[in-house]
Amino acid sequence: MRLEIDSDKCQGHNRCYALAPELFDVDDYGSAMVLNDGIVPAELEELEEKARLAIANCPEFAISVAAD
C-alpha cells in the first residue's frame, strides 16, 4: 500500500499525524506529508490499520491509496 496526500485538499487538521505518526509528518505550517514515500509495509498489519484509520478520519478526504 502506498499513501498519497492531496496538498491542495489538506487544510491542516493533522488527524493523520495524531493517529499515525509512523506514516505522516507535519511541517511548521500544519501541512501534512507522507513519510517513507507513503509506503506502508504490507507485513505490518498494525500500520495498515492505522493508514486506513487516517484515511477515514481526514475531514478533507485528502489522503488516498495510490493506484499503483
Next chain:
Amino acid sequence: MTDTLPHDPEASMYGLVTDWATDFDHADPGYNRHAHEIWTDLRATCPVAHTDRYGGAWLPVTHADVTRIAYDTEHFTSRSVVVSTGEQIGEAPIVGAPPITSDPPFHHHARRLLLPPFAPKKIDPWEDDVRALCHRLIDDMGDADTIDAAVQYAQHIPVNVIAPCSDSRSRTPICSEDSCTTRSKV
C-alpha cells in the same frame, strides 16, 4: 404553531415550541432536555425541519444530510453560522470570524494564517500543563457520586488551553505578539 406563554421565565423570546418540524427553537427549554428524542422524531417525520424564528433557519437531523451540507460549499455558505436574532449574513469573503465564517477559497487562506501557532509540534510542549489541568479538574470533583461532566470538566478545558497564548511562568509567547495578545495563564 407557537404556544406563546410570556409568563414562562424559561421560554425564548418567541414563546414555547409546540411543533418542532415547523417552529423549532434551540433556545426553548424543552430542546435541551429532550434534544435526542426531538431529533429521533424528526428523522422519522421531517428530517429537515424549519423555523421562521431568528429570521428563519433550517435544521437537518440526519448524518447523511449534515455531511452532504458540510461538504457542499457550492450551495451552502458558512457566512452565517449562528442562529440568533443578531446574526446577519456577512459580506464575503472575510465576514466576522474567519475561518469559521469563511467559504472557500478564502477559508483556506484564513486557516493557513491561523495554523502555524497551533500546529502539533508547536503545541506539544503544552501537554504536561494540559494533563495537569485535566487531573486537577477531576480531583476537584472529590468523592461526589454524581458529577456534571460538561460543567465540571469539559467546559474548562478549551478556555484554559486555547485562550492563554503565553506561558506566564516563562513569559514565552506561543504565538507571535503580532498575532496574539500576550495573556496570563488562567
